[in-house]
Amino acid sequence: MKKAFLVELTVLTGYIKQLLPIAAIVGFFVAFGMGTVVPLAGIFVTMFSMMGAMAASAYDDANNWGAYRLTLPLSRRDVVLGRYVAVIAMAGAGVALGIALQVLAVAVGALNILPGDLRDVLHMTQADVLASIFSLFLCLFMGASAAAFTIPAYFKFGNTKATQFLPMFVMLAYFICMVGFGQIADHIDAAEVLARFASWMESYAGTAVLSLVLIVLTAFVLSVSAAVSMRISARRDL
Amino acid sequence: MNQVTAAAPLIQASGLTKHYPGFSLAGVNVTVEPGQVVGFVGKNGSGKSTTIKALLGLISLDAGQASVLGYSPRDLANTASARAKEQVGVVFDTISLPGHLKIEEVGKLMARAYSTWDAAGFQQRLRAADLDPKKAVKDLSRGMGMKLSLACALSHNPRLLILDEATAGLDPIAHDEVLDALRDFVAVEDAQGNPVNGILMSSHITSDLDKIADTVLCIDAGHPVFNIAKDEVCDLMGVARCRAAELEQIACSGVIAPGAMRIMRQDYGIDLLVPDRFAFAESFPSIPCDRMGIDEYMVFMIKGERYC
16 A cells, blocks of 8 residues: 555645645635635645545546556555545645644734734634634545545546536535435524534634544544445456 | 466466457457567457456456466455566556656656666666656657656566557657567576566557567457467468469369468459468469468458358
């Protein structure tokens, strides 16, 4: 698996260098749009994990690379696990780079060299730090879930075909979730539950527990996805 | 790891069968012995690439047995046996690397994949092929891409080369250099003087196979047509250019075994496949008889008609 991961990394290195400034631009635009730098790190994580999975799958289809790769001394299992490790590594890179950029942004804001509005955007209170931590792990889970959903589809159908129908399935999944939440909300006092949850979320204990839960969920969805991908890849004709 | 003795075939496949809607590969046999170059010919869409993919484990077989370096194609895809592919060099008909990679990055990628990667040998082959390491794969011409693919296939000390149209697009000088390299590859011997390497080479450039192949395997519409020693075709067989009356005479003479006469009707006369042109020339000195090439033999066997 290590060989497969290193091969994947070699292919993705150029893409990561391109993604970094793009994620930074998107992150800052969102931050200024929302009036706070809290989501900056989370945006990095989401983009790196989601787009890493998509880019890696796109390279599989280009020039028949996916088939040629299996003529190298790599097994199908290695290739699949190498893909997931690469996506996790990219998510990790997103975490590190996102946090670094966020810290840099706050440091620049603390220098008092920017106009008032911009300085306010780059300022973080203690509550903002907790919110940033929570949003980082929530975005990690969201990005990982998107990758977990799409990677098996890419292994099954190839990037070109999968890209045609994945948006439809994403919309369907979103619709099912909304209907599900709506059904749940009909049976509980949703406003009060959400208010109490938000209050707990904003505490140190709440942030820590939720962050841990999100890490565990991230690991779970990626593990299930990897198992599915290995079964799909073992049977696929290239 | 190496389950192959010096004498065991590098590839041994029989009855390879794979069904697709509208096409079936059926009953194809392939054997590549150490020291052997097996040419693989057939029309476009005849199943050559399907056969190669089946041998490499890229597609599953519906029937048949195959062994590549002692491993079944299914095993080659498994973790325990994937290392056997260290000894297999593969070139497909188009450059099969991500286009954005620079050639030097391709070298890094291969070094990470192969434990036996020969970086110095790779660099030497790049220099000999005049390939700029800073150039991206997508900026390479077809011929340059093939040179890169061949450099990758030869730079990890393989025992078996599987080449799918690997010489297509090469300029004449590069062509000769590649054929020389392939000859050198297959001439490698172990300490006991036994050949160790082999090549399975599909190609439409039959002149290459004339020069380098030991045996030639032909398939058409997924079915085997012939599997014959190249020397038997090129050094012994011939094409007799005759008229209808002469054909009757030849048929009655018994020079060619009954049922073995194959002809191609042309505008100017009839071409006859002759198993031994030297014996034929002695019996029919007035009938022109040319040397047979692989491409002509292939046309005779696929499109020719039996003359009874």
